[in-house]
Amino acid sequence: MRSLIPQSYEASRERFRSSLARIALRWPSSRMEVHLIREGERDLSIDVLHAPATGQAQHMLVVTTGEHGIEGFVGSAVMELAMSEVLPALDPEATSLCLVHAINPWGMKHEQRTNAANVDLNRNFVMSWDSGERVNDGYRSLRSTFQPQGPMPSVRWNRLLLTGKMMSLAAAGKSGMLRQALLAGQYEEQAGLYYGGTEWQPETQVMRHLVDDCLKAAPHLVHVDLHTGYGPRNRMSVVNSELDPVPSTQWMKRIDYQNVVATTPLEFYRMEGDMIDYIYRKHAISTPTTPMYATCFEFGCLGDSLLAQIDSLWCAVANNRLRQHGAVSEDIADEVRRLWREAYCPSEPSWEEHAHSNALRAFRGILHDQGLIS
Ligand SMILES: [Zn+2]
Known part of the structure; x- marks a missing residue:
């Protein structure tokens, strides 16, 4: 098997940008949006490939990578895999795409989970910063x-x-x-672990706007966010939000995938400021009557x-x-x-093989369950 894990942030971004031509063969209005994290810093960007449906959009499929910088290397590989093995099965007339390369580009470039300010972006999607003290x-x-x-x-x-x-x-x-x-995350120690910050980070702001746009762009949202680290080695866990109403055991049957957990203390762990939770909360406010499913793929690296x-x-x-x-x-x-x-990015070739086969199986199970592929 050929490894799809890129050598550097720059090589990964280049490959993602060059995939626009391939996607545009079936989604002709595709375009690449480049969001700079800081004005003038052209070497760090969140790159977003928008591919609007060719007809009336019924579904919006969002795939995001690199919220935790260093995890974006495997994220990039799985995105590449999805482009060649999963997206061709979709109907471009009914399905729009929004593909995001490196939510945390600084972290990916410098092989860190957090951004330049040491903020864990997946603890930074709090709904409001004035709802009292956050003490851990x-x-x-x-x-x-x-x-x-x-x-x-x-x-x-x-x-x-x-x-x-x-x-x-x-x-x-x-x-x-x-x-x-x-x-769970902490909001007091700027130089500490799992620090959630005191305000929305520039990367979080980009994603908040994007989530709002994607929720409005079609009457049905499906979002897969790619992560690595936790869970059994060589097995990917589908990690659902605790705000999703369907129990994990039912999801396992629905998507025909055995390893589904929810972010509850019993099944995984609970956290503040999680991006997928934010999407569920935003959906409940802005488009509560439309169906949606947002989840994470978490590729276990060291084991459990x-x-x-x-x-x-x-x-x-x-x-x-x-x-x-x-x-x-x-x-x-x-x-x-x-x-x-x-x-976060194991070098053993067989690890990547497992990651590919798990990802393909779960992608297909979810897209079938959600009615995006037959
Ligand atoms: Zn992560």
């Missing part, structure tokens, strides 16, 4: 573990140290608390055993420490970067 007590109590000070001193010893701490928390039955403290989850936490802590405080040597910095990349 769990994060506060574990702050010194999540944000150790000083340059990264080692890899192996540092990993063992964190593993020891986490195993004792697990033995005390506190794994769930730890997960929720970390992944306790040790794999600890490793994934270590990668997040170590990468953030490197970004905030540097490392005592360039070798240690390189090793942290390599392990971090493996946590």
Whole structure:
């Protein structure tokens, strides 16, 4: 199998831009919109391919990548796969497309999850910033573990140290608390992990406008947002919003895909400021009577055993420490970067094969269930 994972943000964007000609063969009014994150910075952009239906649009299919920068490499590969294997089955007369390359281009270019201001964009889609204080007590109590000070001193010893701490928390039955403290998002520590910011980021603003436009463009919205990281290795999880009314077990039957979870503490984890939740809330306000389905594909990288989850936490802590405080040597910095990349874009060829087959199966199941393909 030929790898579709691009070598760089620039190569990925170039390939995406050049796909316009291919899409335009069936959607002749296709156009590419380029949104600069900051005025004058032409090397960082959110690229949006709009392909309006050739007749009266019945459906709008949205596919988005790279909300978490570094996850955009696999996102780009799966987008390319969808263009060649999934989109040809759609009816251009009835279906419009909106394809987004790199919601977080700075993060993709610099291989980070967050943007230049260290904001996790998937904690930044809050509905309003004046609805009181957002306090995450769990994060506060574990702050010194999540944000150790000083340059990264080692890899192996540092990993063992964190593993020891986490195993004792697990033995005390506190794994769930730890997960929720970390992944729910926090709004106080700008240099911390899963920081949601204090205002909408430029990238979030672009997406908010785009979501509004897409909800109005057709009477039925289907949105797939591509992520990597959590869940069992070699298996992609379809992660639904807790605001979707249909239970995960029913979705598994409907789309003929075995690994569907919802963002509840029991099945996955709950978070603030999630983009898919934002789409559900916006839909309930602006177009509540039309059908919609928005979800994430989450490609598991390190795995979901306790040790794999600890490793994934270590990668997040170590990468953030490197970004905030540097490392005592360039070798240690390189090793942290390599392990971090493996946590979001595994280099093993068979991993990508699984990712492709899972993605194709779920795409087909969803588009069939939603009436976009027969
Ligand atoms: Zn993600």
